Amino acid sequence: MKSRIKSFGVLILILGFYVGALPAHAIQFRMLGWASADVNLQFEINKKPTEACVFTDDLSPLYNFKAEGPLVLYKMVANKEGKPVKQVACTVPIPAGMEQGLLILLPGDDTKASSRRVLPNQFGFVSDTAPLIYDYIWLDASQVVRPSGTIEFINMSRVPIALQIEQRQLNIAPQAKAQIPMIAGAKRMNFKAAAQVDGRWRVFESNPLCTRGPDRMLVILRDGPAVLNATIPSGEPNISMLSLFEWPQPPPAPEIGPMASSNR
DSSP states (O other): OHHHHHHHHHHHHHGGGSOOOOOOOOEEEEEEESSOOEEEEEEEETTEEEEEEEOSSSOOOOEEEOOSSOEEEEEEEEOTTSOEEEEEEEEEOOOTTOSEEEEEEEEOOGGGOSOOOBOOOTTSOOOTTSOSSEEEEEEEOOTTTSOTTEEEEEEOSSSOEEEEETTEEEEEOTTOEEEEEOOTTOSEEOEEEEEEETTEEEEEEOSOEEOSSOSEEEEEEEEOOGGGGGGSOTTSOOEEEEEEEEOOOOOOOOOOOOOOOOOO
């Protein structure tokens, strides 16, 4: 367990250059679970609680946060007397200047949790395997950084990765990223990915990327689950690829002004 916590700590330090934690402000954000889904997180705005859902294979709904301080994610747990209390899972400062973000939640040190008795959400569900304590990474998800009609690849693995998308070739170092435009109107794009393992390039993905419909895409390349290591031959790449789709947002409803009375 200590080695897992240490490895996640190293990942956070390495990825710290993406954004710095600075004073808070209003932000729209989505969340992604690094290791587990979680339906028991909550946060507050003006003392009003909002229940949040976190997934490992898809983006969460879009949340709006506006407060003087950091974003505090917590869980409702039962204390020693069996009474419901808030237990902080993660305190997240909002980076200055960031208006749209992706908050990636990584397992933290659960030994810091005073209670392990998580109470069900409003629908009666409990994510039994979810962490009690989280670490985090912020990624800027603004249209300036990731415009509509683009695919961004982030290499969060420990090895260099080479990509071929249609006729384009990309080499992405560990903890680096690259961005390409989508082909307008294309339902899919030819795609192949290889990782450099023991000095040799080995293909780990050779299937078309589905690009039909989304406004923009984020593809995260990361080290595969440790439980699979025993089934993968020595020297073979153990890389997982997660494609995240963001769909076009509906236009805001027009403001309706006062209507003139028809009474005469």
